[in-house]
Amino acid sequence: MQGEIIITGNELMTGQVAEVNARYAARRLHESGLPLTCITMLGDGAPLFEGVLHQAISRSGFVIITGGLGPTDDDMTVAQAAQVLNLRLIQDDGMLTRIRRRLEERGFAWEPRYGKLALIPQGAIILDTGRSACGFSLKYQDTWLFFLPGIPREMRLLFESGVLPVLTAAAGIPGQMVQRGLRLFGKMEIEVQQAVHAIEKEVEGVEVGFYPEFPEIHLTLTARGPERAPLQERLDRFVAALSRQVGEILLGGDGAPLEDVVGRRLREQHKTLAVAESCTGGLICHRLTNVSGSSDYFLGGVVTYSNQAKMDLLGVSADALGQKGAVSPETASAMARGVKKVFGADFGLAVTGIAGPTGGTPEKLVGLVFMGLATPKGADTRRHHFPGDREMVKTLTAETALDWLRRE
Amino acid sequence: MQGEIIITGNELMTGQVAEVNARYAARRLHESGLPLTCITMLGDGAPLFEGVLHQAISRSGFVIITGGLGPTDDDMTVAQAAQVLNLRLIQDDGMLTRIRRRLEERGFAWEPRYGKLALIPQGAIILDTGRSACGFSLKYQDTWLFFLPGIPREMRLLFESGVLPVLTAAAGIPGQMVQRGLRLFGKMEIEVQQAVHAIEKEVEGVEVGFYPEFPEIHLTLTARGPERAPLQERLDRFVAALSRQVGEILLGGDGAPLEDVVGRRLREQHKTLAVAESCTGGLICHRLTNVSGSSDYFLGGVVTYSNQAKMDLLGVSADALGQKGAVSPETASAMARGVKKVFGADFGLAVTGIAGPTGGTPEKLVGLVFMGLATPKGADTRRHHFPGDREMVKTLTAETALDWLRRE
Numbered sequence: 046m047q048g049e050i051i052i053t054g055n056e057l058m059t060g061q062v063a064e065v066n067a068r069y070a071a072r073r074l075h076e077s078g079l080p081l082t083c084i085t086m087l088g089d090g091a092p093l094f095e096g097v098l099h100q101a102i103s104r105s106g107f108v109i110i111t112g113g114l115g116p117t118d119d120d121m122t123v124a125q126a127a128q129v130l131n132l133r134l135i136q137d138d139g140m141l142t143r144i145r146r147r148l149e150e151r152g153f154a155w156e157p158r159y160g161k162l163a164l165i166p167q168g169a170i171i172l173d174t175g176r177s178a179c180g181f182s183l184k185y186q187d188t189w190l191f192f193l194p195g196i197p198r199e200m201r202l203l204f205e206s207g208v209l210p211v212l213t214a215a216a217g218i219p220g221q222m223v224q225r226g227l228r229l230f231g232k233m234e235i236e237v238q239q240a241v242h243a244i245e246k247e248v249e250g251v252e253v254g255f256y257p258e259f260p261e262i263h264l265t266l267t268a269r270g271p272e273r274a275p276l277q278e279r280l281d282r283f284v285a286a287l288s289r290q291v292g293e294i295l296l297g298g299d300g301a302p303l304e305d306v307v308g309r310r311l312r313e314q315h316k317t318l319a320v321a322e323s324c325t326g327g328l329i330c331h332r333l334t335n336v337s338g339s340s341d342y343f344l345g346g347v348v349t350y351s352n353q354a355k356m357d358l359l360g361v362s363a364d365a366l367g368q369k370g371a372v373s374p375e376t377a378s379a380m381a382r383g384v385k386k387v388f389g390a391d392f393g394l395a396v397t398g399i400a401g402p403t404g405g406t407p408e409k410l411v412g413l414v415f416m417g418l419a420t421p422k423g424a425d426t427r428r429h430h431f432p433g434d435r436e437m438v439k440t441l442t443a444e445t446a447l448d449w450l451r452r453e
Numbered sequence: 454m455q456g457e458i459i460i461t462g463n464e465l466m467t468g469q470v471a472e473v474n475a476r477y478a479a480r481r482l483h484e485s486g487l488p489l490t491c492i493t494m495l496g497d498g499a500p501l502f503e504g505v506l507h508q509a510i511s512r513s514g515f516v517i518i519t520g521g522l523g524p525t526d527d528d529m530t531v532a533q534a535a536q537v538l539n540l541r542l543i544q545d546d547g548m549l550t551r552i553r554r555r556l557e558e559r560g561f562a563w564e565p566r567y568g569k570l571a572l573i574p575q576g577a578i579i580l581d582t583g584r585s586a587c588g589f590s591l592k593y594q595d596t597w598l599f600f601l602p603g604i605p606r607e608m609r610l611l612f613e614s615g616v617l618p619v620l621t622a623a624a625g626i627p628g629q630m631v632q633r634g635l636r637l638f639g640k641m642e643i644e645v646q647q648a649v650h651a652i653e654k655e656v657e658g659v660e661v662g663f664y665p666e667f668p669e670i671h672l673t674l675t676a677r678g679p680e681r682a683p684l685q686e687r688l689d690r691f692v693a694a695l696s697r698q699v700g701e702i703l704l705g706g707d708g709a710p711l712e713d714v715v716g717r718r719l720r721e722q723h724k725t726l727a728v729a730e731s732c733t734g735g736l737i738c739h740r741l742t743n744v745s746g747s748s749d750y751f752l753g754g755v756v757t758y759s760n761q762a763k764m765d766l767l768g769v770s771a772d773a774l775g776q777k778g779a780v781s782p783e784t785a786s787a788m789a790r791g792v793k794k795v796f797g798a799d800f801g802l803a804v805t806g807i808a809g810p811t812g813g814t815p816e817k818l819v820g821l822v823f824m825g826l827a828t829p830k831g832a833d834t835r836r837h838h839f840p841g842d843r844e845m846v847k848t849l850t851a852e853t854a855l856d857w858l859r860r861e
Contacts, residue, residue: 058489060480061664064472067494072468081466083501084494086475093491093512104501256469320756326742327735330756334734337810337843339758346756347766348728348738354753354796358766388762402745435745 046106046216048074049083051097053112053122054195058088066111066193066200070208076254076267077209078218079107089113090121098129102188107212109204112195114180116158122192123164130185132166140171140179172207182207189215218269223276225284226300227264229291230448237262240290248283260444263300293452303444304332304339307451311342311392318450319388320346321359321380323371324398324414328443344388349380359383372397374415374426381417382424392453393419396446398429400438414442418449454514454624456482457491459505461520461530462603466496474519474601474608478616484662484675485617486626487515497521498529506537510596515620517612520603522588524566530600531572538593540574548579548587580615590615597623626677631684633692634708635672637699638856645670648698656691668852671708701860711852712740712747715859719750719800726858727796728754729767729788731779732806732822736851752796757788767791780805782823782834789825790832800861801827804854806837808846822850826857 050070056062067084074081082105085097090113101108113122127134141163148155162179165171169181172193180193180203191208193200213222229237234257241253241264254265266283268276284298297306311318320329320343330346333339347358352371355361361379369375377397385393398414405411412431417424427449431441458478464470475492482489490513493505498521509516521530535542549571556563570587573579577589580601588601588611599616601608621630637645642665649661649672662673674691676684692706705714719726728737728751738754741747755766760779763769769787777783785805793801806822813819820839825832835857839849 057476057492058479059483059662060476060478061483061662063476068465068468068471070468071466075467075469082496082499083505084465086492086494088490091490097491254467254469322735322738325739326747327730327738327754327756330730330735331733331739331847334756334758334808335844335847339734340812343758345758345762345766346735348735348742348754348756350742350748350751350753351796358753358755358795387766388759400742404748436743439739439743 046212047080047082048107048109048189048212049085049101049105050081051094051101051108051110052084052086052195053089053091053094053110054086055088055119057086065197066195069197069201070109070204072254072256073204073209074212076224076252076265077213077222078252078267078269079212079216089119090125094122094125095129098126102129102185102190105188106216107189107191109191109193109208111193111200114162114192114194116156116161120161123161123166126190126192127166130166130183132168134164135167136160137163137165137171140165140173143173172203179203180207182211221271221273221276222267222269223273223280224268225266225280225298227266227284227287227298228296228300228303229262229264229294230260230296230303230444231294232262232291234262237264237291237294240287244283244286244290247286248279250279251283260441261296261303296448296451302335303447303451304336307447308333308336308339308342310451316391317342317344317388318392318394319344319384319390321384321393321395322346322348323350323355323380323396324400325396325439325443325446326350326400328439329394329396329446332443332447344390347384347387355380359387370409372399372409372413372415374417374428377415377417378419378424378426379417381419381426385419391421392450393417393424394446394450395419396442398431398438398442400435400442402435412438414438414445416442416446416449418453420453454620455488455490456515456517456597456620457493457509457513458489459502459509459516459518460492460494460603461497461499461502461518462494463496463527465494473605474603477605477609478517478612480662480664481612481617482620484632484660484673485621485630486660486675486677487620487624497527498533502530502533503537506534510537510593510598513596514624515597515599517599517601517616519601519608522570522600522602524564524569528569531569531574534598534600535574538574538591540576542572543575544568545571545573545579548573548581551581580611587611588615590619629679629681629684630675630677631681631688632676633674633688633706635674635692635695635706636704636708636711637670637672637702638668638704638711638852639702640670640699642670645672645699645702648695652691652694652698655694656687658687659691668849669704669711704856704859710743711855711859712744715855716741716744716747716750718859724799725750725752725796726800726802727752727792727798729792729801729803730754730756731758731763731788731804732808733804733847733851733854734758734808736847737802737804737854740851740855752798755792755795763788767795778817780807780817780821780823782825782836785823785825786827786832786834787825789827789834793827799829800858801825801832802854802858803827804850806839806846806850808843808850810843820846822846822853824850824854824857826861828861 169183172180256263365375380395381393395417401411580588660675664671773783788803789801803825809819
């Protein structure tokens, strides 16, 4: 069973906002084994809508329509659809009551235009989120039709509760589906693909979706069957096999962000961390503190853009800075040891490099980065050369430094 | 003259990547006064493509097609288009020579499949970026057709050089167009809209596009006419009037990011800055250092997540922390003065607050933030309460703190 999506919204025709509903639905349909053949975007109440809907119904097993269900004049989806389907609009009294109650709860007065929200084509089934916006579904000839609100949060709620279960059942897709997300960092997509293909022969019945999200690669594993327990076990085996194949590049087994994985390991070991940043300018601290509860293990950091600050705050020696330079293994190591000491942390992580586009020299090119990691056992440094512009160098440096810490 | 866009790519049908080409083209077309009526997305080489293209040609003045121009088997756009248009494919010898030369330059061997890249429908005009991918344009009956590569960078190059000038000329839109971007922060969109509507009556002939980019509002001003100088002058008058109306919420007159505006003012005044962050966890430093050359005025910062670090690194007194708490005007002020002193900077900016979702108390709710600013003249503090989740509180705090600094 193949399907289509029709999205309405003037803001899409003017490029004012990025489209998110179709992408969300496309990904979830793909993960669920329901192929999508076409996405059409139109302005609000566009005359083209009727022809597009008619055509989609004539060639597809399902059509998902979002937007145009609101109370204003340019919300014309329901009236246009009734025209195409040649169905009468009827008032759903239960819906009307709920709308009145919700308006009251929020202190809004009833207005006649809200009556429109309770009009649905004859035979349609209301999909209610319990919030402001609702949608409805309708089987028309051999095609499933779903009308959903354009507000992304409400669209997603209804998609998960009222669209996906209906379609997987109609398509004869076995009732149980188990999914797991994974994140990888440190290898090319092609290498990860080869590893995955090898494992697909070993552990059968797992579909793998690839989602490159720079600088990481995200995977979604899906298994389907009559019972959940064997599916869980199948995914466990797949993840274990992948972990053996690709080793340390798998960032934990549950798809959590790198900063979460690092934080969890620190918390488990009752260790604390402090960070000294030069070229990343605060990005590593920013990522670490995006995790709620990070104050349990993250004591803080310093951003030392000047040599003076490296000396004053971190105790980097004038010698190291003078003879070896601010971008050197000696400085990276001294920064890591310094920040560990200043904050009284168990680990000190430091980066110093040239993010560009200016500041490079023939000896020290833009993208050259040294990292230092001070642990209870001692200190170590690494040298990297990252490609790309300032933003890319910052992103790659932060990811690589956090990943180093994770592996330690 | 109205138009459509057709985008091909399997990764769009599976939700693997976010669509960017159509959004870019939609925005640029809208800014240029060329309305868009429909965007259709299809898989690579989809059988539906021919019907969709045929229909688009029959109803639109222009059709922009991206993707499917490469050398692989699933790049079928050119062959499919030739079928729909009933045109022969011919080999462009100049193109073939350029392809051979580019392959050579990169050390790739010639393969027969590359021959496909030089095949275009009879009558088409090659649009060459000088890079790997090319496109072509074609006037078919009354419709302008543009075939562009799917790689966003190359698509944009060709769109600006080979599509927009042709369409604006064909649509009889006056040759000269002057645009200016503006950013605003600190008022609701509705208030900005009211101000803009008032000015539109005062300064005529300026089109205004609204692009809310949380937490800012971005505007694009467009003026069209036969000569550039009066258009520039008209936009200057508009910006001046807007500045009088909305005051300080206009972040500079040229659409530069807030961290750029702050940096420019510091550089002009030969002043330096240091930052102490608690709840923003490094985000303010990260934003400041996204600006190339920021090391000229940004000396560095500290992220003090623990009370101990606030005392040790910034000299915040145990009294202030104990009696007033880490989230208090006293601590914010002490942090600002402390970081100013430690780095020897002219300005010290500090934030301390509760980003949530945990850590709130009945007296100090999640979202409560105090900011401190130490200047050569003294120190000042401000109290804010921001809505939303952890990410939103961090974003709003960083923006508000940088904006306060800008106004000082």
